[in-house]
Amino acid sequence: MDPISEIMQKNNDDLSQFQDKTNQQNKDRQQKNSQNSKPDPEQKAQSKATSQKEVKPGQTKKNSLEDSTLTSKPQISNLTSKMDKIAIKLDRIISLLENPNSTNSKEQKQPQVIDELEGVFDGKHMIGSDTNKYEVPYDFANKQNLVEGDLLKLKINDDGSYNYEVLEAVERKRLVGIVKRKGDKNWIVQLESKQFRIRKDFIDNKNIVEGDKVVILVPKHGKSNWGAIENVF
Incomplete structure (x- = not known):
């Protein structure tokens, strides 16, 4: 064999040995990693036991959370209802303290008409058909622009108040x-x-x-x- 061929053969042998050595090292490394990645059965069991929350027999975590939610919602609703009732009572108490004489509008007695009569306006009073004088309020006289001779109707209420209306206005x-x-x-x-x-x-x-x-x-x-x-x- 000539010198050149011997050198080439030697290089090929060295390269082959290097590849074999590298492959063996890779196999050893893979086996080692595989062994390290496998958890110990006893440690795995302990880790699982500590990570789980205590749950009643036959009950999962999800069910436990749902039950907690279901029991808390009625409690919150009941508490809110009680607070609303207390607020309403407080408002009524404050209203009574501020207006002790106030009553419900439905309970207020409406004035009842006890008498009606007609009369003629004399510039300040109404001369009734009973010949009595009834003073006409300024607001009504001003609003209606009353003048002497206007025919009026007066309603007298049981609370003493007067209600006037114009029956006929003169020119x-x-x-x-x-x-x-x-x-x-x-x-x-x-x-x-x-x-x-x-x-x-x-x-x-x-x-x-x-x-x-x-x-x-x-x-x-x-x-x-x-x-x-x-x-x-």
Whole structure:
């Protein structure tokens, strides 16, 4: 064999030996890893026993959790219901303390009409069919722009309150005049040739002062002594 062939043969032998050695080392390493990865049966049993929670016989973890949830929900609902009832009672107590005389609106007695009569407005009162005078409130007179001669109906309630309504209104006309004071309590609206009395509450509620120019309503026909202030210039 020539020298070159001998060298090549030797290299091949060395390479083959190296591969065999490497393969053997890999096999040894795999066997060792395989042995280390297998858990000891006794250790495995102990680990499983300690990792599991104590559960009643025939009951799984899931069932135990579900039972706990089922028992806790009714308890929470019952507690919430009791708290709501307590809150309602407290609200009632506070309401009674703040308004001791208040009652349920359904229990409040509604006024009952005990008498009715008709009458004519004279500028301040209603002269009833029984010849008595009944004072007409300013709010009603102002809202309805009442003038002398209007026909009214009065309902008298058992609690002493009055309810008025207009049955028939007379025709009206507008006049312009100047407000003047007459004495300590009386007020008039002065026209060129005539004057009309004005209720003091018209003066007070409309913030009128002496000298103001106003428009008043009076009956279109017939004589009258009172006027109702409609507007202020």
